[in-house]
Amino acid sequence: MSDRLLELIGNVVADINERRDEKIPTDDLLNVSLYGDSGVFDSMHLVNFLTLVEEAIEDEYDVEISLTSEKAVSRRISPFSGVGRLIEFIEEEMALAGAETGHGSAA
Numbered sequence: 001m002s003d004r005l006l007e008l009i010g011n012v013v014a015d016i017n018e019r020r021d022e023k024i025p026t027d028d029l030l031n032v033s034l035y036g037d038s039g040v041f042d043s044m045h046l047v048n049f050l051t052l053v054e055e056a057i058e059d060e061y062d063v064e065i066s067l068t069s070e071k072a073v074s075r076r077i078s079p080f081s082g083v084g085r086l087i088e089f090i091e092e093e094m095a096l097a098g099a100e101t102g103h104g105s106a107a
Helices: 001-018 043-061 084-097
Strands: none
Touching: 001 043, 001 084, 043 084
């Protein structure tokens, strides 16, 4: 599933890059820092990005999860520190929501 989520996030980033002067690098998306000192988003843009990711997840997997919940923001290691950590958090939340994520692949 990680590969499919990375692709999904890549599509969201591509859409954002169409409207953004300073492009988010996509050649090594898994290691892109989302928020913080070296992050590509400020707090407002991060929330907008997470909302778009939530919508894409709902469209793709037919499950609603919240990426801006208290659970997410209170973690010792932020799921917003990088795309890899965000994918791990999404997988946890989808598992808790009982999402059917197979879609015929073992990603």
